[in-house]
Amino acid sequence: MAGFDAWxxxxxxxxxxxxxGADVALVPLAEMGPGWQQAKENLAGPDNTLFIPLDGRDHDSGPMLLSFLSGGGPSTLVDAVGTGRAASGVDLLDIDxxxxxxxxxPLIGLCRSGEQDTVLAGAQGLAGxxxxLPLRERLALDxxxxxxxxxxAASSSDPSGPADGATLAATPGSGAGGGAGAVVQALGGRVLTGPQALGEIADLDRTIAAADLVVTCCEDFDVDAWGGxxxxxxxxxxxxxxxxVVVITATNHVNLTGQRRNGVEAVHAIGTGDITDACLTFAQSWFW
Structure with missing residues (x-):
């Protein structure tokens, strides 16, 4: 919500x-970005997992990962996704x-929500x-x-890695970050969204299973994003x-039918006033 981080x-x-009078368990969740890092710090101290943002839109993680793999050479992976040019001359990646x-x-590639199921190649892949782009360029890019x-796939000797390139290219998440997700998966890592990763850190499923009611927040609840x-x-x-699930939001533009259709029991709009005060009456109606 505006002016406040998730915690x-x-x-x-x-x-x-x-x-x-309710017992409350607080689990901060956020999309990839500064808010995600703050939420992670609120959840737990340092751990052993390496989180890499897969932000292909900013042409950041793809070049960084390929440069790391090929000994410092420049990457054209993300550039190729953007322009349809041929790949670089790299012919060996030192995965091992x-x-x-x-x-x-453990390695986790953090992607934007919506990219966790994207695949690298094929009709639903990055080129598809x-x-x-004209069809000829799309086919060349694919x-x-x-x-x-x-x-x-060929650069790894680890039996736990992808069986072959076709398997890797069709794995959900391989297309995340402009193709950087495939690198993470070839290294034995996983591709998760920011909320998914934080949910795993916090063991969110166990917390929800122990709860009678789940309350979440957003800035706006409307038919375009349904809370985000x-x-x-x-x-x-x-x-x-x-x-x-009930949603606390600054503004609500969805009727009860729309809320229920999207799995939400109720939405409470609080405007710009004090969050706690604005939620008290609603909390009383959702406490038993």
């Missing part, structure tokens, strides 16, 4: 439920060296989605991405556990 906003909402460098550290997946990726993730996890 502070949640604490103010939780205070309303505590005031009416990087895996040794990780020294058994480039409707702005061939390059398949060759890239073959190179990644954090609300979507919370609703998904609560539905799996059979727990009701």
């Amino acid at each position: 502070r906003a949640g604490a103010r909402v939780g205070r309303a439920w505590r005031t009416v 060296r990087v895996r040794d460098h990780l020294a058994e550290r 989605r480039r409707v702005d 061939r390059m991405l398949r060759a890239w997946a073959d190179l990644l 990726p954090v609300v979507e993730y919370v609703v998904q996890r609560a539905a799996a556990a059979g727990r009701p």
Whole structure:
């Protein structure tokens, strides 16, 4: 919510439920970015997991990962996804060296919500989605991405890695970050969204299973975003556990039918006033 990170906003909402007598467990969730890092620090101290942002839109993580793998040379992976040019002349990626460098550290690639299921190649892959390109260029780009997946798969001697390039290119998340997700997966890592990663750190499913009610927050609740990726993730996890979800938001533009259709029992709009005070009456109506 505006002016507050996930932890502070949640604490103010939780205070309303505590005031009416409820036991409250606070789990901060956020999308990839500064808010995500703050939420992670609020959840736990340092751990052994290496989190790499897969931000292909900023042409950041793709070049960084390929440069790391190929000994410092420049990457054209993300550039190729953007322009349809051929891949660089790199013909060997030292996957095993990087895996040794990780020294058994778990590896998580953090992607934007919505990218966790994208694949590298094929009709639904990065090239297939480039409707702005002529068909010939899309096909050429797809061939390059398949060759890239073959190179990644062939460069690893670890039996736990991808069986072959075709398998890697079709793995959900391989297309995240402009293809950087495939590198993470070739290294034995996983691709998760910001909320998913924080949910795992906090063992969110166990917390939800022990709850009678799940409360989440967003800035706006409307038919365009339905509260955004954090609300979507919370609703998904609560539905799996059979727990009701209510949403605290600054503004609400969705009627009850729309709320229920999207897995939300109720939405409470609080405007710009004090969060705790604005939630008290609503909390009383959702406490038993």
